Each structure stands twice: as structure tokens, then as C-alpha cells.
Amino acid sequence: xxxxxxxxxxxxxxxxYAILSAHPEIEITAIxxxxxxxxxxxxxxxxxxxxxxxxxxxxxxxxxxxxxxxPNSTHFEIANMALExxxxxxxxxxxxxxxxxxxxxxxxxxxxxxxSQVGYHNRFIGTFQExxxxxxxxxxxxxxxxxxxxxxxxxxxxxxGMTWRSKKSEGGGCLHDxxxxxxxxxxxxxxxxxxxKSAQLQSIFSSDIEDAVYATLSYKSGATGYLEANWSDESVxxxxxxxxxxxxxxxxxxxxxxxxxxxxxxxxxxxxEEGWTSRYITELQKPVNFYLRGxxxxxxxxxxxxxxxxxxxxxxxxxxxxxETDIIIDEISKLGKA
Amino acid sequence: xxxxxxxxxxNQFFGVNHMSEEKARSQSMKFRDTASIMRxxxxxxxxxxxxxxxxxxxxxxxxxxxVKNNPQRYPDFEFYPCMxxxxxxxxxxxxxxxxxxxxxxxxxxxxxxxxxxxxxxxTEDISKMMQLLxxxxxxxFEGVKTPVIFLQNVVTDLLLGLKFYDMLGDYHKYIQxxxxxxxxxxxxxxxxxxxxxxxxxIKNPIVCANINKIxxxxxxxxxxxxxxxxxxxxxxxxxxxxASGAIxxxxxxxxxxxxxxxxxxxxxxxxxxxxxxxxxxxxxxxNL
Numbered sequence: 068x069x070x071x072x073x074x075x076x077x078x079x080x081x082x083x084y085a086i087l088s089a090h091p092e093i094e095i096t097a098i099x100x101x102x103x104x105x106x107x108x109x110x111x112x113x114x115x116x117x118x119x120x121x122x123x124x125x126x127x128x129x130x131x132x133x134x135x136x137x138p139n140s141t142h143f144e145i146a147n148m149a150l151e152x153x154x155x156x157x158x159x160x161x162x163x164x165x166x167x168x169x170x171x172x173x174x175x176x177x178x179x180x181x182x183s184q185v186g187y188h189n190r191f192i193g194t195f196q197e198x199x200x201x202x203x204x205x206x207x208x209x210x211x212x213x214x215x216x217x218x219x220x221x222x223x224x225x226x227x228g229m230t231w232r233s234k235k236s237e238g239g240g241c242l243h244d245x246x247x248x249x250x251x252x253x254x255x256x257x258x259x260x261x262x263x264k265s266a267q268l269q270s271i272f273s274s275d276i277e278d279a280v281y282a283t284l285s286y287k288s289g290a291t292g293y294l295e296a297n298w299s300d301e302s303v304x305x306x307x308x309x310x311x312x313x314x315x316x317x318x319x320x321x322x323x324x325x326x327x328x329x330x331x332x333x334x335x336x337x338x339x340e341e342g343w344t345s346r347y348i349t350e351l352q353k354p355v356n357f358y359l360r361g362x363x364x365x366x367x368x369x370x371x372x373x374x375x376x377x378x379x380x381x382x383x384x385x386x387x388x389x390x391e392t393d394i395i396i397d398e399i400s401k402l403g404k405a
Numbered sequence: 406x407x408x409x410x411x412x413x414x415x416n417q418f419f420g421v422n423h424m425s426e427e428k429a430r431s432q433s434m435k436f437r438d439t440a441s442i443m444r445x446x447x448x449x450x451x452x453x454x455x456x457x458x459x460x461x462x463x464x465x466x467x468x469x470x471x472v473k474n475n476p477q478r479y480p481d482f483e484f485y486p487c488m489x490x491x492x493x494x495x496x497x498x499x500x501x502x503x504x505x506x507x508x509x510x511x512x513x514x515x516x517x518x519x520x521x522x523x524x525x526x527x528t529e530d531i532s533k534m535m536q537l538l539x540x541x542x543x544x545x546f547e548g549v550k551t552p553v554i555f556l557q558n559v560v561t562d563l564l565l566g567l568k569f570y571d572m573l574g575d576y577h578k579y580i581q582x583x584x585x586x587x588x589x590x591x592x593x594x595x596x597x598x599x600x601x602x603x604x605x606x607i608k609n610p611i612v613c614a615n616i617n618k619i620x621x622x623x624x625x626x627x628x629x630x631x632x633x634x635x636x637x638x639x640x641x642x643x644x645x646x647x648a649s650g651a652i653x654x655x656x657x658x659x660x661x662x663x664x665x666x667x668x669x670x671x672x673x674x675x676x677x678x679x680x681x682x683x684x685x686x687x688x689x690x691x692n693l
Binding site (some may be wrong): 081085086089307327354359 | 419420427529559562565566567568569571572586593594598619620621623624626648649651673
């Protein structure tokens with residue numbers, strides 16, 4: 068049994084709570100949130116111990132693991148304290164707003180031999196996993212361009228900010244919410260970009276934060292990259308992310324439902340023939356034991372738990388990977404502002 | 406009551422397809438206006454499918470209005486509403502937070518009390534809050550028949566995961582007391598849900614879950630599903646029978662119709678030909 072606590076039981080934290088609570092290896096020991104309305108509801112419904120202050124919780128509870136889903140600007144302090152106490156940490160993305168802090172956490176996790184994971188759940192979607200597999204196996208040859216795009220309708224009119232998500236100082240904005248997912252996926256299917264060549268941050272409806280991000284990237288291999296994220300696009304019902312990778316022998320376009328592979332004439336790979344082939348999530352997604360909002364949310368926590376239990380699982384989205392993403396985000400942020 | 410054997414679903418009307426964004430987009434263009442949806446519903450109704458199982462998004466209110474105002478055309482038309490329309494709430498939670506969302510969507514002063522800080526009042530009464538949200542969603546269906554009122558899987562499974570089991574029972578009771586209807590529960594975790602509903606003392610519950618030949622989104626696995634359905638102590642409606650088109654229609658329907666103890670099937674289609682084909686296939690296999 069793993070004794071686990073959650074810090075933050077808002078939108079993401081509540082979803083993690085439900086998935087973890089349904090997991091047979093997890094005992095939810097305590098939760099911590101400053102919204103009394105939430106904590107007292109949890110306490111009344113389930114009897115779970117509740118805290119307002121994570122320091123007090125870490126001191127009083129015997130914990131093996133913690134899941135942190137608090138405003139982005141608070142991740143470092145909470146995760147740092149947990150790692151120092153020898154607690155395995157899962158934290159919502161992005162890891163930290165300052166990449167120096169991300170690196171520090173990643174070092175500390177390594178030093179204390181603790182499992183560290185960041186909530187880049189798209190890595191657990193079957194179509195993107197298949198895309199990575201095909202690219203790593205050389206199905207489309209040498210990669211020369213990687214393109215990642217995400218659209219959604221989060222901010223569609225001017226509005227006074229109500230939560231931390233609309234405040235730059237607390238890590239709000241399209242860059243830390245949407246673009247980091249896209250960057251993470253681009254790195255997952257190919258490699259981490261070396262530098263950011265150019266970047267623009269655009270406020271469409273918001274005042275304090277950007278609603279769209281555009282950036283060009285370059286890779287060690289010589290490949291180029293383009294990133295576009297826009298959360299003010301009402302044409303899509305929910306966040307939709309597409310990654311396109313161009314290789315010398317073909318091209319792959321992937322979203323959460325479908326992977327479309329194009330192979331040049333006379334090129335084949337496994338059962339993929341020349342021209343276009345589509346594969347669908349219905350055949351690619353591995354089943355999970357408990358489903359809430361998508362298999363990927365359960366799969367990422369299953370991996371965190373398996374890693375803690377020593378089932379020989381390297382986590383797909385460790386602090387090391389996430390820190391690399393934070394470095395790129397920081398570069399985009401600096402270039403985009405200039 | 407017994408849910409009808411064949412129900413008409415609504416995913417095709419508002420751009421949901423689990424397999425392809427492109428297909429979803431072309432569907433959303435086809436069903437831009439309520440009249441185009443109504444034409445398909447007419448085809449289904451005329452084919453003998455009298456139930457429309459639908460999410461409580463805004464346009465459904467217009468459809469309910471048409472049915473209500475044309476009782477001669479639609480004497481047996483029934484709605485099985487599925488609430489809430491989750492994206493509306495999810496987007497709002499991201500934008501304004503959980504508490505403000507509840508406040509925005511609930512009509513009464515209870516949430517104002519909450520926001521002012523009288524926390525105990527509300528935590529005593531989280532079920533009351535759920536009732537207010539249900540009332541708001543049900544306003545769209547005034548004057549039409551709604552014999553079964555479903556909780557969407559995102560809420561059912563959230564409550565299931567959180568172990569807020571009382572609230573599943575409270576919802577069941579409230580639907581009966583307030584609307585004289587039966588509660589239904591949509592889930593992706595059927596074996597777990599049935600066990601919990603049983604523990605909650607809910608007898609012979611109406612449940613709706615993905616049931617398809619490839620086991621897509623059937624947590625616990627096909628064999629476990631078959632086992633709990635065959636026990637016969639629940640009324641089970643199969644959805645996502647075609648797994649968004651991953652299984653050829655005839656093969657998919659034949660497989661699901663052979664499941665022992667299955668009560669009903671909900672499916673969506675956009676053309677009269679597809680509606681009639683699917684309907685007559687089920688009729689034939691189930692001797693309807």
C-alpha cells in the first residue's frame with residue numbers, strides 16, 4: 068500500500084483524487100487545499116484527513132507519495148519540501164516557472180532516489196505513443212521538420228481574471244497551459260529542441276497573459292520546428308492537439324483520435340504500405356482499470372504507482388524531461404516579450 | 406418501468422466522434438441548425454425509435470419545444486436527458502474556478518451563501534446543490550416526457566472514483582421524488598458501478614455503458630462485463646456498440662445482440678437508410 072496525499076483538489080486535483088482513490092495500491096492519507104468548501108466536502112463524504120497548510124501535513128503524516136495540483140507558481144516550494152522528506156512526487160505541468168528551480172528539483176529527486184513525474188498526460192495517448200514508436204524505428208527516415216499545434220476555447224472574450232490561471236505572476240497563460248503540452252509532445256515523439264529561433268506571444272482577449280504562442284525551433288539534428296498554441300479559438304469544442312513530423316521518407320500527422328502515416332512511393336514499414344494509412348485510437352489505446360476523462364489520466368498515474376512499487380518502470384515524463392521543456396518555455400517567454 | 410429496447414443517441418449531432426476529428430467536423434456542419442437535426446429525429450421516430458437519449462446542451466431545448474408543440478406528430482416521443490453538459494462546466498471551472506462556476510449555474514441563493522463563507526451550510530447540503538443544478542438542466546424539458554434521467558459518465562465516474570457514494574443514491578432518490586422519473590447512470594466502469602449501486606441499496610438500476618466487440622472503454626474487460634450483465638439485477642443499455650466506427654455495423658450489432666441479459670441499445674446515425682438498417686437488424690436479432 069502507498070500512503071498518498073494530494074495538495075490541491077481543484078479541477079485537476081479532484082480528477083487525480085478520483086483515479087487514485089479507485090486504485091487498489093493507494094491509500095489516500097490526507098488532502099490539502101485552502102478552499103475550505105472543497106476540503107470539508109471531501110472530509111464529510113469520505114472521512115479523509117484535511118489540511119490547509121502542506122507543511123503541517125508533511126510533518127504530521129507518514130507519506131510515501133504526493134500529488135501536487137496547485138497554481139504553477141507554488142510547485143517548487145511544495146515539491147522541494149516533499150522530496151527533502153523522501154516523498155515520491157507527481158506534480159501537474161509545467162514543473163516550475165523558473166527552469167533553474169526545475170533543474171534543482173530534478174537533481175534532488177535523483178539524489179534522494181525518488182520517483183518524480185509531471186502530468187504531461189498526452190504521452191499516454193495511444194496515437195502519440197504509436198507516432199513515437201514509428202519515428203524511433205525510422206519508419207519515415209531522417210526527420211527534418213516537427214510541427215505542433217494546439218487549439219481550444221478557454222478565453223473567448225475579454226473578462227476580468229477570476230483565478231490564478233489568468234495571472235502571469237502565478238503561471239497563468241496559454242504558454243504554460245497549452246504550449247507546454249505541445250512542446251512536451253514534440254520532444255516525446257522526436258527530440259528536445261536545442262534553441263528557440265523566434266517567438267511571439269499574443270494577447271487576444273486577455274490583459275495580463277498571452278492567449279496565443281507562436282515559435283520556431285531548431286534541433287541538434289538540423290531539423291526545424293514550429294509551435295503554435297491558441298486557446299481563444301472557438302471553432303474547436305475542446306483542446307485539440309496535432310503533431311506533424313516530416314521525414315525524408317514520409318510524414319506522420321497525429322491527433323488524439325487518429326494517426327495518419329504517409330510513406331513515399333516504394334517505401335513500406337511493417338504493415339504500412341506506400342501512400343496514406345490511418346490507424347485509430349480505438350485499436351491503439353491500452354485499456355485501464357478505471358476510466359474517468361480519458362485513458363491517459365489513469366495510465367500516467369498507474370505508471371507513477373508502478374515506478375514507486377519498483378515494477379521496473381521508467382516514468383515517461385520525469386522531472387528531467389519536464390525541466391528541459393521548462394527551459395524552452397522560458398526562452399519562448401523571453402523572446403516573445405522582447 | 407422498462408427502458409425501450411432501441412434508443413436514438415445524439416453524438417452525431419454535435420461534432421463528437423471518438424475516431425476522427427474530420428468526421429466530427431463534417432457532422433457538425435451537416436447539423437448546423439435545429440431543423441436538420443429534427444429531420445433525422447423524424448426519420449428515427451418514423452422507423453419506430455421513440456426515445457431520444459441526449460445531452461442537455463442548449464439546442465436540445467429547441468428540440469424539446471418542437472416536440473411539445475406538436476403532440477399529434479409526436480404522441481410517443483420520449484427524451485432520456487443526460488446531464489450535465491460537461492464541457493460547459495469544465496470550461497467554466499478553468500476560467501472562473503469551481504465555486505464561481507457553481508454560483509453561475511445554480512439559480513438559488515444557496516451558492517451566494519457559500520461564497521460569502523457560510524461553508525457549513527453548504528457542506529451539509531452538497532446534495533441540495535446537485536439538486537439545483539439538475540433543476541436548471543431539466544428546465545429545457547418542461548412539458549415533454551422524460552421517464553429516465555441520466556447522469557453523464559464524467560460525473561458518475563467522478564463520484565465513483567471519489568467514493569462520494571451517497572451522492573449517487575441522493576441523485577437516484579431526487580429524480581424519483583422531483584420528476585417521477587427513474588435515474589440512469591452512464592459509466593465507463595460498469596462492474597464497479599453496479600457493485601457500488603448495489604451496496605447503496607439501489608435495486609435493479611438503469612445503467613448505460615460502452616459495450617462493443619473490441620472492448621473499447623470497457624474498464625474491467627469484456628468478460629467481466631458479460632458476467633455482471635448476465636446476473637440480471639440491472640437494466641443495461643449498450644452504447645458505443647460500433648466503437649465510433651472501428652467495427653463494421655453488422656458485425657458490431659450481431660455481437661452485442663448476443664450478450665445475455667442486455668436490455669437495450671442506443672445508437673446514433675445521420676441518414677434514414679442507416680437508421681432503418683440498424684433498427685431492422687436489431688429487430689431481427691432480438692425478435693422485436
